[in-house]
Amino acid sequence: MSPPSAETSPAPVAGRDPDELRRLYTQMLRIRRFEEAAARAYTQGKISGFLHLYIGQEAIAVSTAELMKPGDRVVTTYRDHGFAVALGCDTGACMAELYGKKTGLVGGNGGSMHFFAKDHGLWGGYAIVGGHVPVAAGHAFASKYLGDGAVTLCFLGEGAMHIGATHEGMHLAGLWRLPIVFVIENNQYAMGTPLRRQTAVDDLTVRAPSYRLTSDRWVVRDVFETRARLAKAIDRARNDEQPGLVELLTYRFRGHSMSDPGKYRTKDEVEQWKERDPLFRAEAELRGQHGMSEEDLEAIDETVWGEMDDAVRFAEQSPHPEPEHRFLGHLVEDDLAAAAGHEPVQEGN
Numbered sequence: 336m337s338p339p340s341a342e343t344s345p346a347p348v349a350g351r352d353p354d355e356l357r358r359l360y361t362q363m364l365r366i367r368r369f370e371e372a373a374a375r376a377y378t379q380g381k382i383s384g385f386l387h388l389y390i391g392q393e394a395i396a397v398s399t400a401e402l403m404k405p406g407d408r409v410v411t412t413y414r415d416h417g418f419a420v421a422l423g424c425d426t427g428a429c430m431a432e433l434y435g436k437k438t439g440l441v442g443g444n445g446g447s448m449h450f451f452a453k454d455h456g457l458w459g460g461y462a463i464v465g466g467h468v469p470v471a472a473g474h475a476f477a478s479k480y481l482g483d484g485a486v487t488l489c490f491l492g493e494g495a496m497h498i499g500a501t502h503e504g505m506h507l508a509g510l511w512r513l514p515i516v517f518v519i520e521n522n523q524y525a526m527g528t529p530l531r532r533q534t535a536v537d538d539l540t541v542r543a544p545s546y547r548l549t550s551d552r553w554v555v556r557d558v559f560e561t562r563a564r565l566a567k568a569i570d571r572a573r574n575d576e577q578p579g580l581v582e583l584l585t586y587r588f589r590g591h592s593m594s595d596p597g598k599y600r601t602k603d604e605v606e607q608w609k610e611r612d613p614l615f616r617a618e619a620e621l622r623g624q625h626g627m628s629e630e631d632l633e634a635i636d637e638t639v640w641g642e643m644d645d646a647v648r649f650a651e652q653s654p655h656p657e658p659e660h661r662f663l664g665h666l667v668e669d670d671l672a673a674a675a676g677h678e679p680v681q682e683g684n
């Protein structure tokens with residue numbers, strides 16, 4: 336696949352605060368190492384079910400977390416771990432969720448695809464492609480109705496742009512001028528299907544005007560640039576009644592899920608995208624422009640790995656939930672639960 340047409344000249348590095356870059360780099364690295372630790376546990380048979388990794392897309396979740404104000408909401412897909420980590424969820428609880436343990440983010444009831452932490456602004460990972468888009472529009476409608484000033488950020492893969500529910504959600508957001516930004520994480524493939532075999536257009540933001548959404552589109556190579564451009568879309572949605580559609584050209588370096596070896600792409604293509612990898616570029620900038628030593632970079636990595644080792648240990652030592660715990664947080668009528676001999680459903684997180 337040739338480089339996307341939205342490729343622009345290299346991002347400027349002058350005047351960038353090295354301490355800030357180091358902080359953003361560390362956040363991206365925390366997501367990558369979390370995902371690598373999860374992949375290892377999965378390969379060892381300690382995690383079951385589906386596991387979709389966010390490796391390559393970290394700059395998007397990190398930029399988002401930087402921009403969110405209290406009350407703002409993220410509604411996303413099953414590729415949700417990166418958002419939880421970026422939004423400040425405890426990595427032990429995240430890992431325990433993957434292990435299906437009682438100490439997990441949602442008590443082990445959700446698993447990889449259904450992370451949820453409303454206190455951190457994460458209003459769900461959703462497994463049905465496009466199904467969460469009207470849900471996100473509903474969140475934004477609630478904000479507008481209540482006048483709470485919050486913005487909803489709805490993340491979707493490019494594959495979700497070919498789903499009816501997606502367009503129903505965008506349509507209402509545009510009609511009702513809802514405080515929402517739809518962010519397409521175009522990682523080039525929906526499972527093994529490349530974009531050119533999914534849709535007749537290259538640029539997915541061509542659909543924005545038909546819903547009266549503002550739009551922007553760029554290659555995610557730089558965390559500062561991504562943060563700055565996302566900030567504009569969020570600001571317009573929050574303050575000017577201008578909902579937006581943003582297409583972010585990115586790449587997942589692993590397969591669709593752990594069961595996909597990703598053989599449908601060439602080594603050259605992967606190498607091209609590795610050069611754009613925001614994590615790799617941030618590290619190169621820290622080393623090259625800001626004179627950070629190998630020892631300092633290694634020290635950051637060791638600290639991050641230490642956190643992930645602790646998270647894995649926590650998950651492994653945590654108890655499995657009792658069978659009746661599986662009813663918690665589910666939409667089950669209390670009397671049905673009672674008939675089945677269980678406690679009424681508690682308000683869960």
Ligand SMILES: Cc1ncc(C[n+]2csc(CCOP(=O)(O)OP(=O)(O)O)c2C)c(N)n1
Nearest residue numbers: 414462463464492493494495522524525526
């Ligand atoms: C409605 C629906 N159809 C099919 C699936 C199976 N499925 C799971 S992920 C996926 C691909 C989605 O690709 P994309 O939206 O580009 O997101 P990505 O996985 O690349 O992040 C499909 C078809 C599903 N979960 N939901």
